[in-house]
Amino acid sequence: MNWTQVIGLFAGICTSSSLLPQLIKTIREKKAEEISKLMLFVLMTGVATWVVYGILKEDMPIILTNSFSLLLNITMLVLRFKYSRKGK
Numbered sequence: 424m425n426w427t428q429v430i431g432l433f434a435g436i437c438t439s440s441s442l443l444p445q446l447i448k449t450i451r452e453k454k455a456e457e458i459s460k461l462m463l464f465v466l467m468t469g470v471a472t473w474v475v476y477g478i479l480k481e482d483m484p485i486i487l488t489n490s491f492s493l494l495l496n497i498t499m500l501v502l503r504f505k506y507s508r509k510g511k
Contacts, residue, residue: 467496
């Protein structure tokens with residue numbers, strides 16, 4: 424692995440893990456009404472496109488970090504629907 428890949432991997436880890444604090448807060452509070460479904464959909468579309476781009480470029484840092492980000496976003500979307508229905 425060269426320095427360019429290390430920098431790319433570090434940047435990808437930072438950006439893809441940015442949703443973790445919100446995800447943890449949502450799980451703890453069991454509240455997600457304030458999370459925008461549209462924002463999550465647009466973000467997931469972009470991240471999924473990055474995964475495809477990484478596959479086409481055979482760029483493992485892009486593939487790995489954006490796959491992780493996509494997983495976090497899918498989890499947040501599931502929690503958004505789960506906790507929004509609670510009490511209704």
